[in-house]
Amino acid sequence: MKGYAGRYVEVDLSRSEVKIKKLPEELALDYIGGMGFGAKTLYDLVPEGIDALSPENVICFWNGPLAGSLVPVSSKYCVAAKSPLTGMFGFGISSGYFGAELKRAGFDGIIFLGKSPRLVYCLVDDDFIKLIDAEHMRGRTTWEAEELIKEELQDQSVRVASIGIGGERMVRFACITNDRNRQVGRTGMGAVMGSKNLKAVAVRGTKAAGVADLKALRRFCKILYERCQGSATEKYRKYGTPANVLVHNKLGCLPTRNFQQSTFEHANKVSGETMLRTHVKKITACDICPIACDHVNKVDEGRYKGAVASVDYESLWSLGPNCGVSDLNAITKAVEICDTNGIDTISAGMTVSFAMECYERGLLKKEDTEGLELKFDNADAMVEAVRLMSRREGRLGNLLAEGSRRAAEIIGRDAWKYAMQIKGMELAGYSMRSLQTSTLGFATSIRGACY
Structure with a gap:
């Protein structure tokens, strides 16, 4: 073996x-x-x-x-x-x-x-x-x-x-x-x-992994390393997975404002290209990976100065365009909160966007949101909602910590219509209107809405 x-x-x-x-x-x-x-x-x-x-x-x-x-x-x-x-x-x-x-x-x-x-x-x-x-x-x-x-x-x-x-x-x-x-x-x-x-x-650990034929493995790995440095991975080496933001927006498959739209009018502000120019301070790689797609952001000024987070496509999308937010400082801070307090950025962003739509449609009131004006495009409200949710603090934090499906059941009325989930798990960052293969994957995934 x-x-x-x-x-x-x-x-x-x-x-x-x-x-x-x-x-x-x-x-x-x-x-x-x-x-x-x-x-x-x-x-x-x-x-x-x-x-x-x-x-x-x-x-x-x-x-x-x-x-x-x-x-x-x-x-x-x-x-x-x-x-x-x-x-x-x-x-x-x-x-x-x-x-x-x-x-x-x-x-x-x-x-x-x-x-x-x-x-x-x-x-x-x-x-x-x-x-x-x-x-x-x-x-x-x-x-x-x-x-x-x-x-x-x-x-x-x-x-x-x-x-x-x-x-x-x-x-x-x-x-x-x-x-x-x-x-x-x-x-x-x-x-x-x-x-x-x-x-x-x-x-x-101090042990070496067992290999059946080390010479053959080295020959094979040399081929893989060369391919990993080719054109297919160039965008990920340079911009990380946020390289996909503008591509998805052009294809009309970038879910926006809780999947109400499939393009984001401020996509340029949150693109991988912009992020590299304004926020990326470090690029790192996982074990034995020559691609190094991990791009670490740092906020240098403003309300969220000092925030540091590794921002990938899914995190950037879920807490950005999905919530109508185009402020990279706020997005980086929200990702930092998710990573340090330990919650999934995809479900976090999707549950906040669900709450935003419920708020805009009158299903949630200010007394339900700790006084937050929980509307789309409100970056500060998004960050605070993520903080409350990640700690199960207050009425809003406890509600959103249950995930969008359970939160919709608690809110009642038509809230279920705005919970973008399949089998209880929130959707990932690909619009089903444009990508029918993703639709099939989401619908049939053994763990819920995931590709």
């Missing part, structure tokens, strides 16, 4: 028990890794009909066979659990360095069962695995938790996947942040971690 570590960790949080188990060869042959392993794990271990935020749920982290290898663009890992947002099979994918480090520690995955009686983080240090008290991290942001763990372990190279206050307070679309700027974004995996009192997973 070259490519696989051949082992995984099972952690019972209720009993503080750790077991190292052998990865069955038939599991690898039938399900390959990542999402496949996650689906099989939930099928085997999660009882039918449970509450996704109950101790009976299981959350698992799984690699694929290429993680930790020389193969470029192979840094992805998957986290799976029953979703508190959709009530179905939930999973999120992230990149960065966490997944590769888990493989180097000698494991293909980690399964967490039960619920810890106190807030903890799990350390995987090669074969040394331990649950460590994290009560002093309660209420800390994802970035703060990562730095605290690195300081405690006296090692800046340890890789950390953590939740923020959004996960602790079980916002239904809470995310998991690893390596500061990478997120397991969709379906609320951070809320499941919060329900289990699991603040973070820290990984440090």
